[in-house]
Amino acid sequence: MPHPTEAPDLADRVRADGVSALVEAAEEIWTGRRNNPDAPVAGPRPFEDAFPTFYQFSNSPQR
Amino acid sequence: MASVHRFTGMRGIAPVPSYVILQPTTLCNLDCAYCYLPWRKDDRRMAPAVAEAVAQTVNRWAAEAGRFSVVWHGGEPTATGRERLVQLMAPFQGVEHHLQTNATLVDDAWCDFFQAYDIHIGLSVDGPRHLTAQRVDRAGREAYQQIMRGTDALRRHGVPFAALCVVSDPSPALARELYPFFRELGCYALGINIEEREGVNTRSNAHAEDDVRGFWAELTAAWLADPAIELRDVEFAIRYAGALRRDEADTVLPRQVDPIPTIAYDGAVVLVSPELAGFSSPQYGDFSSGNVTSTPLSQIVAQATESRWVSEYLRGVEACRDSCGYFGFCGGGHAANRYFEHGRFDTTVTEHCRNSKIRLMEGVLDHAAPH
């Protein structure tokens, strides 16, 4: 069985300051979209809106 | 690895999908170099009776769900013609219709049609002309001009569209070229598919790790500088990183694998992996789990794990859960990639998951915190 050789501990890696800044920047972008329904991107929404075939990458409500 | 066993999602097959994929025709008017579809030269059309049989189950699912999508995916769905598409769509109630197109046949009349039926459009285009050169017609002529004409029509009519871009040779320089192109194109969302070795496309999809990570890192930079496009893959990776930081990583993936029924033109149903529709193998047969003309779709889905390959795939997902630090982000990869790369379904790492899951996550993190 092949084994992922590239697997670091992601949980550690995401603790870096730079990642915190990235997540904050993205969350700001998502909030901005939500506040501006006329913007090219209407707001945070399920990826299925644009890509119903994007299976396994889903932020639709969890079941 | 400490984090490996925490993930509880993607266990077994969900009894109800969130969407179905229908193939109104096998025909595609293009002949792209990387295409995986085996019957794309033939016009094998879905009969209205097949769509009616699908709708019998789907309408019930849609009534019970918040939202439910029917995705028309070919071949090239517009090659079916509007009249036939209307016939095929007619039995569905309470669903969202989506259509994935190469746009070469899209004109004013198609745009009116998309608006009249509120159809969500996905456009397949790979970037500027020289990058879209693999999209050619049967005579080998580039389809780029036709694709752009169709895209102009969508913009002129104000039809929103998402773009899907196949990347054959990922690199940081390519990312810097692609993002502005799609920004200009006017899509509201962009998904990147690094070319997969699938179906009748047997070209290698192995790439140097640095190139792929650099590609995703540069895309992240481009998006942050000008985030007007919803950048599917990168945004999902950031979402996951945020969840992991909050110790909520186990809430990101669905609880169960979506069965994603793909209904071929003749009513045959392939579950879990749309890319396997139309294929067969000596070990697994034709991958189909039944046919809607003889068995209700709900029953076919309920019996999903009776298929040998589906249960083998679920074992592969469990192997991923037990061995891979990216499982909470990836959910165990796609069945078709395992099959086309390894010839079986219970394996773990594929070139596809390296390029599109592992290096995606690493590239996004490289941008934020180089190491």
Ligand code: SF4
């Ligand atoms: S498919 Fe690849 S990235 Fe996804 S969980 Fe399995 S080994 Fe990990």
